[in-house]
Amino acid sequence: MGIMRSLYIAIMILLAISIVACVQTEKPTPTPTPAPTPTPQKIKVKIGVLVPKTGKFQTKGVVMENAAKLAKKHIEEKGKVEIELEFADCGDSAEKTKAAFLDLANRGVVAIVGAYSSPQAIAAADAALETKTPYIVSVASTGLIEKKVAEGNSYVFRNAYNTTYWGKLASEFLSLSGAEAYYFQGFQPLSTFNKGMLNVIQQNTDLKLIDEVYYNPSVDPKDVQNKARDAAQKIGDKDVLILGDPGSLSVAFLKAYRGNGGKGIVYSVGGVLALPQTLKGLNSTADYTAFQAAALEKIASTEYTKKYFDGYRKEYEEEANNYAGVLTYDAILILGQALEKLENVKSGDEKLKTSLIEELEKGEFKGACGIYRFNAKHQAEWGSEKLEGKLAEWVNGEALVLYPAKFAESEVLWP
Amino acid sequence: MALNFFSILSSTIFLSIFAIAISLNFRISKFLNLSHGSIFALGAYVAYYTIKSGVIPGVILSAIFAFFTGVVLYFIIKKIGNGIFEATIISLGFAIGLEEILRIVHGKGYYLIVESSLTLAGIDFWELVQGLMLLIILAILFLVYNSKFGIKLKFVEDDDFLARIYGVNYEKLSLLCIALTSSITGLLGFFSSTSQALYPGIGWMPLISGILIAAITALFRSVGLIHYAKIVLIAFIYSLFISIVMC
C-alpha cells in the first residue's frame, strides 16, 4: 500500500512536471517570411517587458506597462516593424525577475526591457547572458550593470541613468541654485545608491555638507517624520536639502519638513516627487521642490516627447510618468528603431539577436528623452548634448524648467 | 547630539497604540494577529475617500470597516483554526489577501495622497489626535480592568480554559477583542494617512515594530493595566534608543 502511494506521488510529480515542461518548452514557430513584394518587408518580432505587477513596485509597473504599449503603437505607425509585446511580472524580487526573464526568453522574444530595482536588473542581466537575449535596463542605476558588460556580458544595455549621472544632476542643481550649503537626506534601504550619488556630489561641488542623514521606517515607523523635524531645525534659508528617496516616503518627509517650518529648497532625486499628479495633490507643500526628470513635457527633445506625453494622457487619462515610464517607452522605441535598420535579417532568424546587438552598439536612436547612443559599457550617454537629464522646480502649481540651459524658463527660485 | 523630544513622543504614542492592539489581541484572543498591518492600510484608504467629505463620518466609517474586517477574521479562525499557531497563520493569509485586494482595487500609476493640513498650536492636528487616542485607550483600559468585567479579562489572560469552565463567555469576548483591536488599528491608519503617500503595504513596518514592543513587554509577565502601562514605557525607551542610535 505504501509503495503504491509513493509510486502514485512520484508519477504525479512526473506528470505535473511534464505538463508544465511541455507548456513551457513550447517554442513558437517562426513567422513565415512573406513572399518578395515591391514594398519593403515588415519585420515581425516579439519584445518582452518585465514589469512589477505585484509587490512594492506595483505602482511603477502600471506606468511601465502603459508606456510600453504606447511605444508599440508609435513604432508601428511607421509601418516597418510589427511588435508583439509579451509582459511578465517581475514582482519585487530577483528570483521572480529571473524566472520571468527566462519565461519571456522561452516565449521566443527577440529582446527584453524593464525590471525595476537594481537587484532585479542584476538578475535579469545574468539571465540575458545565459539565454543570449538582448536586454535593456530601463530604470535601475546600479554600477554592477556596467561591470557585467566590462566582464563580457554583451547582451545588456541601459538607457536609464547610472548612479554617477544621478549625482551629476544633483551637483548641477546645486551649482545653478547658488546655495550656501546642502543637507543630504538619504533612505537607508537605498543606501548604496544614495552613498554613490553623494560621493559624486562631493566630487563635483565645494559647498558645505551640513549633514548626511538616513531615515529607515523599518526600525521606527515615525522615523521619516522625525528626521524631517530634525532637518527643519538645521537647514537655513539659502540651503538645499537633497532628498535621495524616489519612493512614496519622500511625500511623508516633504509634508513633515514643510509642516515643521522647513526652509530652503528641497531637491528630490525624482520618482514620486517629480510627478505632476503628486505635486498638485500636495498643494502649497510642494512649492520650491526641485526635481530631476528624464523628460519634461515642456522640453521637446525630439518629436517623441510630445507624442509620449499627449499620447499617454489621451490613452490612459492621467499624466505620464517622467522617469520609469518614459524610459521604458524609450527602450521599446530604441529596439524598434534598431530593428528597422537591420537589413537582410528576417523574423525568426538566428542572427537577428546578434545583429540587433551590433546595431545597438553603433547606432543612434530617438526617444522622448533625447537621442541615445550607447558607450563601450553599453550605457546610454547621458550628459551629452543630445541626451540630458532635466531639472525643474515646482512653484505655484507649475513646473519651471531650470536645465538644460537652452530650455530654462527661470532661475532657481528661493522661498 | 540633540534629541528631539517631540519626535520621541510622537513615535512613543504611535508604537504604543499599535503594540496595545497587538498585545490585547494576543492575551485575550490567544493568537498573534498579523492582519493589523493590512487593517491599518485599510483605515488609511478609507481616509483617502472620505476625509474631504468630512472627518467625523470618515472616522466612523473607518472604525466600522475595520470592526467588520475583524469580525470576518474571527469567524474564519473559528471555522478553520484550532490553536494559537493555526490562528496566527490564518491571520497572515488574511493580511496578504486584504493587501492584494487593496492593490487590485486601487492599482494606479501614482500614489494616493490624503491632503489635510490642520495644525493646533503649531502641532499637526493628527499627531494630537493620536495622542488623544492613546489617552482614551488607556483610560478605557483603566476603567475596564478596575471593574467586575476586568476580573473576567484577567482570568482569561491567565487561563482561558479555566475561565470557560467558570462561565466566562470566551467566544464573545474573543470576537469583541479581535473586532475592537482591528478598529483601533484601522483608526490609527486613518489618523496617520495624512502624513504619507498611500500604498497597500504601509502597515507592515508598524506591525513589525508593534510586535517587537509587545514581545519585549510580554517578557515582564505583567497582568492587567500594568502590562499596558509598561507597553507605553517600553515604546518610549525603544523610541529613545532608536533616536540615539540613528543620531
Place this chain on the structure above:
Amino acid sequence: MKGKKEREELSKVDIIGNAIKNYKELYRKKRKLRLAEFLILVVIFTISPFVSGFYFLWLMTLGIIYSIYTLAWNCMETMIGRTSLGHAIPFGLAGYLSAILYLYIKNPLFIPVTWMIAGVLSAVVFYILSLSRDRVAFVFISFLIGTVIWILSPLFTITLNGEVYGGEEGFSLPSNPVLATYTFSVVLLLATFLFFGFLRTSATGLKFATVRDDEKAAKLVGVKVNKVKAYCSLISCIITALAGGLYALHFSHVNPEIFSIHVALFPFIATIFFKNDSEIGVVAGSFILVFASNYLNSIFPQLHLLLYSALLILSPGIMRWRDRRAKLMSVG
C-alpha cells in the same frame, strides 16, 4: 506444569517480543519504501536534463534547492517538534557569507566553508531557542529574529577600494552553468533524502521522535533531550545553509530578499499537502509550490498572491484533512 504467574510472564515476553519483531518488520518495509522512492527520484533527475530546455532546467534546479531547504526545515518540525519561521536565517546567511568571502578572496573553492560556518552559527541560535519547552514561543521568536535580520540586512555594506558593495543591491557571486548547479543540487537532495529517510527508521530517529512527542517522558527513559536538540538543530541548519549557498550560486547574486518572509514561510506551505513524515511528500510539495507559483505568476500575476493567501488561510483545514486521510489509508 507451569504456574499461572509463569505463564503470564511468558505471554508478556511473547507480546513484547512480537511487538519488537513487528516494529523491526515495519521499519524494514519503510526502508525498502524509502529506497524505492530514492530510485524514482534518481531516474527523474537523471532524465530531466535531456528532455528539457534551459528554463525548465533552471526551474527544476530551483525546485530541488527548495526541496533540500524544506527537508531540512522539516527535520526540526518532525523530529523535535519545533516549527521554525526563521529558517531563512541559515538559508540567507550562507548566501551572504559566501558572497562576502568571494568579494575578498576570488576563489570559489572556499565557498562551501562559509556555508558550514553559517549552518553552525544558526544552529547555535536555534539550539538555544529550543531549550525552552514552550514550542509556541519558539515559533514566534524565530519569526521575530528572522524578520529583524530581513529588515537590517539592507543596512549592511562593505567599502572596498572606494566602492560600496552590498546594501540593497546585495553581493555578486561567480556565475556558473546551470547544469553544474543542477548536478550539485541533485546530489545534495538525494543524499539528504536518503539520510532523513534512514534516520527516521533508525534507533536514533526513534529517540528524536520521543523528544518530539514528550520531552519529559523522553528524559525519563534516558534520552539525552538537550543532545538530541543540539544534533537536530545542527543537522537542520547545516543542510539549510547548504541549500542557501546553492541558491546564491544559482542566481550568482544574493540580496536582502533572501531573508524575506516568503522564503521563511516556504517550507511551511510546501508541507501542507503531504504528511510531514514522508520525504517524498516534502519534495513533491516543494516542487508543486515552485512550479505552480512560477506558472501562475506568468498567467495570473495579480491573482497569484491571492491564491497564496487562500492557501495560508485554509492550511489548518488542509492539514487536518491530510492527516485524516493518512490515518484512513494506514488502517485500510
